[in-house]
Amino acid sequence: MARDFHSDAPLAFPILIGDIGGTNARFWVLADSLAEPQQFPNVRTADFETIDQAIQQEVLDKTSKQPRSAILAVAAPIEGDEIPLTNCDWIVRPRRLIEQLGFSDVLVINDFEAQALAIASLSPDDRMPVGPRTDAPVASRVVLGPGTGLGVAGLVHARDMWFPVPGEGGHVDLGPRSERDLAIFPNIERIEGRVAGEQILCGRGLVNLYRAICKTDGIEPIYNDPADITSHGLSGHNPQAFETLTLFVTYLGRLAGDMALIMMAKGGVYLAGGISQKIIPALKRPEFRAAFEDKAPHTALMRQIPTFIVTHPQAALAGLASYARTPEQFGLATDGRRWRG
Template sequence: MIVSTHNVPSQQSASPRADGPRLLADIGGTNARFALQLASGHIEQIEVLACEAYATLADALRAYLALPQVAAAGAVRHAAIAIANPVDGDIVRMTNHHWEFSVAELRAACGFDTLVVVNDFYALARALPHLAPEHKHQVGGGTARPQAALGLIGAGTGLGVSGLIPNGAGYTALQSEGGHVTFSPANARELAILQYAWGEFEHVSAERLLSGAGVELIYRALAHAAGMEQAEALSAPEISRRALAGECALCDEVLEVFCGMLGTVAANLAVTLGAQGGIYIGGGIVPRLGERFDRSCFRQRFEAKGRFADYLAQVPTWVITAPYPAFIGVSAILAEQLGA
């Protein structure tokens, strides 16, 4: 099932590649996004496929490659995939979806000469220095320091974390699984939510609450605390919709709690990395909240770090608004692999 189709206009010159089009992919727990890079800096034929519609990643890849407009571009010899889970060796098992595969077998099955597979937030981190001003929205104050570390966090099906560390001429991107750090409550309400979550999970990570499933867990916990044991079961998109439409006070409280928790976790990342170049927020949830995120308690909680409040007040926070930023990073990774 194809969810949507988009093209990304290029601001760079287009020089046709002698080795044909390159396939770029960004695989999350819910959607698989594919694109072709037909020339340097020229990304198009973007398709978003629902992961649940395909038994394997190979099936989804072959479905994309079989699309008439994709097949017409010519044979694909080189491909790079950013995927939402750790990548360590040949066998890849997704954390928030059932797909698992051998990189070598997937390369052979799809007829690629080259197949690079990396963590999705590693790829997204690689894209940060290349984001145009119109592709990021600052929330709160602060000014980025040049040649300083950058932090990256994003909530969607899971919670991705990465960063960029200066290495002289450029940056080194981090292969991080920071979304699985243990969640730490910052107030009595969050403590009550954590205690409720302990009833479902032995270990409550930040991802358990800062994700789509986490929005639903916060909703259940707040309903329980309010004595609403028979509260209507709602999905994360419906909770957000009702909150943004002003239809449900409880749903709005869920979003406010979520934004506050994210502020604390983002601040933890900032002080851990010394990210005075700023914190970037990606993922599927926050960019859809629009101005509701701007007026949430996120930035207040980001700066609420006691003796380090002044330090964090100087660190800018941006929401990434580019439609498919991971493609920029995964394209650069593949180019390095191929030497061009």
Template sequence: MANAVDYAIVADIGGTNARFSRVNLASLALDKVAVYPCATFASLADALQHYQLEQQLTALKHVAIAIACPVTGDNVSMTNFHWHFSISAMQRQLGLKRLLVMNDFTAVAMCLPALSSNDKVQIGQGAAQHNQPMAVLGAGTGLGVAHLVNVDNKFIPLPGEGGHVDWAAQTEQEWFIQQVLSKEYGHVSPERLLSGPGLEAIYRALALHRRLDVAPLSAGEIGNLALAGSSELATATVAQFFASLGSIAGNLALTLSTFGGVYVAGGIAPKLLPLMAASEFRTRFEAKGRFSAFNRQIATYIVTAPQPGLLGAAVYLKQSLAS
């Protein structure tokens, strides 16, 4: 690559945790991974400097950062945390030769071509076609959405805020959930269901629907109960989560004809993977009326790679340095 760089630093900044790693840009191997609570630091620059000092990486001057918010210009302000910064000012402050900042799901999209067969699990039928558009969505603190296209052997990520479109109820149970969430939030987007807070919201709404008096639970508690099979309400909550996830994934497939596959990332789906095969995820993915046969051809995968955001940031930086 032009101006060859052996190693760089990559980061994946979420609403709760900041992940950092060194990357070998030849092999894309990650090491020296460190995870810090964002609340530990006053700014992203402070967190990055701490990582460099702790890991003795102050000599590395190329950095790529994936962050959980829109990145549309020089000024970046996180959606679910208080960090905000100027990219150019931070680059000058830290003395970096290159600072590449991207939306977190831009990075996840960029990791898709680098995933091995051990980094993903296929759900249902369909076959991914080489060099065709891909889509990725992932539930965690929020719902991230992006697409990826190949243009002249260069991958172009298409970030967006698809988690904030309108959510459409399709069953009587979903109509009830929509009414509950509409009273609470006003606009009901897919993120209101397909996220950690979304799991908790579904649980509350289903308890009301079934006239059950239950204490609120965290997303982690709901998931653990469902995996253990020890709570019918938690099991129903996860089932609804996967049904809605399948519908939204199917919408993304139709939007850009993603014959390269639709990939589900984020922290929630991989953890609940044992419950996914028996869910309505794939059925709802394909349930698109006259275009059901169209979606039936498209493969769906769960991304199980441990650090897809870090890997994607590394892929994007490597491509950037080579161009």
């Protein structure tokens, strides 16, 4: 019988690590703390009725290294023994994974905690600086990820350890500052009367912002897909798409700066998620850093905080692997999130 288990003891190798999103699930198996991960093709969540089936057919049936433990990062809050994913029909049931798939130990954390674990040790090859600073001091950090939604997490450095801090920072208020903002914001679709960061700074948020700009300009929108808005915004062929992308990186810079101040993130702010990698030319233009630094009376402080785009193709899995190999370097809370047979 599986039971709740709280311990800082390392998980037993081989370890299955998984990054479970609404659309895709990605898996690695670590044979031991020194081995390179065995990687598996991306799994579309819609192709399997349950996560148990996906793990069995796409991992366990295709490797001789049968994992004893599992660490899963999921796009959902972890509360209780059944963890429904936010944007797909899968439900993670750690007790069932133990009883039916043979794991002895299962740890489930939030997906942006995994991103936070990753930014503790990203190499220069896996991050692209935005702005004048290219170093990353060993100090507290923040990661933001505009994608399907807007994920935010912190990473505190203390006592020679990294402590990931999950949260829901994507739902803080985002308000107008400039005259143009004041004209556009009344046309932005709201949630219960307010504009949260995720209403603009994600895929559907791009569409929301684009439509608001078109309405402000008195024209009919012609794009409905975030990818179309992004591509035409980068090319500059469409004025409204170009302004959408310009304001998107401006607002992202403002929110990133707010999070840097909250966390005193002298170790840097990291932009993760699929959108960040797709709009690198826009992020490298002046607007992002200008908005990030525009935090009077702390402008001078903000200029000293580096910002990066995470370019590692599977950063969340890399973060989970770092924890699996060296758990003593991380103050990861396991209470209520670790199950053992």
